[in-house]
Amino acid sequence: MMHAIQVNGLTKSYGELAVLQGVDLTVARGAVVALLGSNGAGKTTLVKILSTLLTADGGTARVAGHDVRSEPAKVRAAISLTGQSAAVDEILTGRENLILMARLRHVPDPRAVADGLLEQFSLAEAATRRVATYSGGMRRRLDVAMSLIGDPPVIFLDEPTTGLDPQARLEVWATIKELARHGTSVLLTTQYLEEAEALADRIAILHQGRIVVDGTLTELKALLPPATVEYVEKQPTLEDVYFTLLGASQEGTTP
Amino acid sequence: MSTHLLPDTVALTGRSLRHVTRSVDTIITTVIMPIAMLLLFVYVFGGAIQTRSASYVDYLLPGILLITVATGVSYTAVRLFVDRSSGIFERFQSLPIARPAALWAHVLTSLVANVLALVVVVLVAVLVDFRSPAGIGAWAAVAGMLIVFTLALTWVAVIAGLSASSAEGAGAFSYPLIFLPFISSAFVPTDTMPGPIRVFAEYQPVTPIVDAIRALLAGQPPGTDLWVALAWCLALLLVAYAAAMATYHRRGA
Ligand SMILES: Nc1ncnc2c1ncn2[C@@H]1O[C@H](COP(=O)(O)OP(=O)(O)OP(=O)(O)O)[C@@H](O)[C@H]1O
Ligand SMILES: [Mg+2]
Numbered sequence: 402m403m404h405a406i407q408v409n410g411l412t413k414s415y416g417e418l419a420v421l422q423g424v425d426l427t428v429a430r431g432a433v434v435a436l437l438g439s440n441g442a443g444k445t446t447l448v449k450i451l452s453t454l455l456t457a458d459g460g461t462a463r464v465a466g467h468d469v470r471s472e473p474a475k476v477r478a479a480i481s482l483t484g485q486s487a488a489v490d491e492i493l494t495g496r497e498n499l500i501l502m503a504r505l506r507h508v509p510d511p512r513a514v515a516d517g518l519l520e521q522f523s524l525a526e527a528a529t530r531r532v533a534t535y536s537g538g539m540r541r542r543l544d545v546a547m548s549l550i551g552d553p554p555v556i557f558l559d560e561p562t563t564g565l566d567p568q569a570r571l572e573v574w575a576t577i578k579e580l581a582r583h584g585t586s587v588l589l590t591t592q593y594l595e596e597a598e599a600l601a602d603r604i605a606i607l608h609q610g611r612i613v614v615d616g617t618l619t620e621l622k623a624l625l626p627p628a629t630v631e632y633v634e635k636q637p638t639l640e641d642v643y644f645t646l647l648g649a650s651q652e653g654t655t656p
Numbered sequence: 657m658s659t660h661l662l663p664d665t666v667a668l669t670g671r672s673l674r675h676v677t678r679s680v681d682t683i684i685t686t687v688i689m690p691i692a693m694l695l696l697f698v699y700v701f702g703g704a705i706q707t708r709s710a711s712y713v714d715y716l717l718p719g720i721l722l723i724t725v726a727t728g729v730s731y732t733a734v735r736l737f738v739d740r741s742s743g744i745f746e747r748f749q750s751l752p753i754a755r756p757a758a759l760w761a762h763v764l765t766s767l768v769a770n771v772l773a774l775v776v777v778v779l780v781a782v783l784v785d786f787r788s789p790a791g792i793g794a795w796a797a798v799a800g801m802l803i804v805f806t807l808a809l810t811w812v813a814v815i816a817g818l819s820a821s822s823a824e825g826a827g828a829f830s831y832p833l834i835f836l837p838f839i840s841s842a843f844v845p846t847d848t849m850p851g852p853i854r855v856f857a858e859y860q861p862v863t864p865i866v867d868a869i870r871a872l873l874a875g876q877p878p879g880t881d882l883w884v885a886l887a888w889c890l891a892l893l894l895v896a897y898a899a900a901m902a903t904y905h906r907r908g909a
Contacts, residue, residue, distance in 0.1 A: 449746075452750045453749075453750065454746055454749060454750060474752065477750060477751060477752045478752040480750065481750070481751075482746075482747065482750040484743050484746060484747065485743075486742075486743050487743075488742065488743035488744045488746065488747040489744070490671065490744055491742070492674060492675050492678050492679070493671065493674060497671075497674070501667060501668075501670075501671055502751075504663070504667040505664060505667055505668070505748070505751050505753050506751065506752070507660065507663070507752075547747075
């Protein structure tokens with residue numbers, strides 16, 4: 402059985418700084434795996450190696466069955482990357498960004514693909530505006546939409562919801578769930594426990610250069626003392642309050 | 657994957673040409689500096705400068721054209737740097753595109769933008785009484801020389817854009833290029849310059865390029881200057897291209 406992503410003993414240093422010190426990770430086909438880790442843990446570094454933007458110092462990594470070092474072109478044909486900062490073209494319009502991406506992915510009928518995605522990501526109204534005028538959330542939605550073009554079987558999302566308001570975050574979550582339903586394998590990095598909880602089949606935690614925990618949510622929860630579990634469960638209630646207030650004010654303003 | 661080189665380059669060139677056409681200010685600043693210099697030298701300094709040309713603007717124009725290109729390519733370096741720092745360059749590199757397409761797009765855009773700027777500067781020169789008896793053949797030779805020169809400087813700009821760590825740094829490489837024509841035959845004949853400076857001026861590439869273009873525009877045979885100029889440009893083009901590609905492959909995985 403071929404895995405979507407298979408990483409063995411991966412190492413990477415920037416000069417003296419050993420960021421990855423033997424990372425082992427497997428993402429099964431069609432699975433959503435969340436990679437958690439604090440700032441500077443090396444999440445982005447790992448994602449860049451897997452998407453052929455960086456070369457590792459040691460170890461092996463295979464994506465969609467291809468070695469990232471010896472067959473980078475085949476890996477690129479099978480993946481798409483949504484980087485940590487929204488990589489969209491500010492001077493082009495949203496629609497032009499999508500058409501460009503569709504042309505570079507060599508899909509038939511780039512315009513139709515772009516229009517479909519604009520609709521799906523609620524960007525149709527802003528389609529002909531320059532991206533420089535978009536809000537952070539709109540940019541992120543466009544960014545994610547650009548990653549879906551060509552239906553790559555493996556998708557990397559590096560902190561896809563950082564900087565989004567709760568509403569936009571839920572929209573991105575829905576998209577990721579939709580991807581998972583269609584059998585796309587997803588590796589997403591995040592700093593939010595609740596995001597991993599909501600989306601991931603498995604959760605891996607990167608700490609001091611290694612994957613220190615890797616398991617399902619139930620397995621992970623079993624590792625935590627009950628008191629901590631209670632604390633984790635309290636966090637969404639803040640969001641509940643937020644949504645209740647937001648819902649109430651919207652009801653108040655609309656007849 | 658290199659089967660896609662052409663369509664990928666076309667798609668990415670279309671994108672970066674939009675960057676040029678949608679920022680009118682960069683077009684204006686590209687031509688305003690050389691035009692200001694042209695007017696300054698023609699109307700302020702020109703009267704005091706002795707040349708063998710019929711009018712000073714005829715003598716001056718070739719050097720101004722080289723300065724136009726040197727200014728223009730600094731924007732190429734800046735555009736490339738901005739692509740790198742905004743993350744969009746990484747996104748392109750994670751796509752199944754022909755790898756060199758991302759660079760060729762910037763190179764072709766630079767060529768188009770510089771040709772437009774050169775045309776504008778020549779038209780302004782005509783307004784201030786630049787006249788040339790040159791025929792189609794000579795003009796074609798001038799155009800060819802300027803295109804090779806632009807390509808050579810553009811690949812130098814690509815190196816700057818790929819290795820700079822700030823937008824200012826990316827653009828700054830062109831300062832010496834803009835300055836080089838001043839120590840050449842571009843503004844004044846080299847025979848008035850003192851010893852070592854004169855030697856430098858006569859053997860640096862700008863002098864044969866300027867002399868060749870000036871002769872062609874004056875309807876005279878350019879002689880060996882043409883071949884020396886072409887050799888300089890082609891050598892710079894090859895070296896800069898090789899260095900840019902090496903930088904590109906060292907940075908990309
Ligand atoms: N090009 C680089 N040169 C030197 N050090 C780097 C480079 N890129 C990253 N680092 C360092 O490597 C470490 C890991 O960085 P990385 O971006 O992979 O972390 P991260 O887990 O994605 O963090 P964050 O949550 O902040 O995005 C950090 O200490 C960072 O400073
Ligand atoms: Mg990161």
